[in-house]
Amino acid sequence: MAGDQQFSVIREKVANLIPMKITKILITGCNLTSEDEVKDALGIHIGDSIFNFSVKDAQQRLDELPFVDHALLKRQLPNTITIHITERTPFAVWQHNGQFKLIDRQGNIVDDHGMSGKDGKAFLRLPLVVGYGANISAAELLDIISTQPDIKKHVVAAVRVGNRRWNLDLKNGTIVLLPENQELPAIQRLNRLQKDIQLLDRPIKVIDLRLADRLIIQEDKNYMNQSQTNDNTENKDDSNTPPTSTPQNN
Structure with a gap:
């Protein structure tokens, strides 16, 4: 001293x-x-x-x-x-039972020195996985998603379902249902659909990829109802507009 x-x-x-x-x-x-x-x-x-x-x-x-x-x-x-x-190298944020924890690739919790998920800006830079068992299985899925940047940029969180398969929550509110143990081909398929028809940019509530031989899509009814309301309003406004004539040459 x-x-x-x-x-x-x-x-x-x-x-x-x-x-x-x-x-x-x-x-x-x-x-x-x-x-x-x-x-x-x-x-x-x-x-x-x-x-x-x-x-x-x-x-x-x-x-x-x-x-x-x-x-x-x-x-x-x-x-x-x-x-x-x-x-230290936390790999992801794990949300479970209302708490946010940093985890490494093996799913072990990384000490955050008391930082809360709500206040820690660093949490926002890491992928989010949710649910029981998500910490253990996250690395394989997140590695797959990282190979498809057009998909990765849409994903907000990966949610573990029944500790056996995953859902992807997207930024626009769409939920993608992935098959059990077939994440790679499903995400590759989703990437092709995005490139071909911009599927992830459409007003869709659910994209179900659990069956390899078919694609099941549930449209966003709220969006469709709002779109229909707007169309009806436009049609009503059009009906109140007096017709116009186009001059013709005699």
């Missing part, structure tokens, strides 16, 4: 004698951790003296950030601070 205090005094004297200012803060390794979070934990800013802070204390604050396994912080004289972040 005495040694730390003595070094702090020496550091302050050096900072006063050699006023080198920080002009660069270089951060690498961040994926789930934002650079703003790193800079806040660092506690120094561009223009501060490069000597006027404790590397040990700053590194400890960085190590306490959610998702950070460890941080390596260095002064590079005369004006640069370098920080390399090594993160």
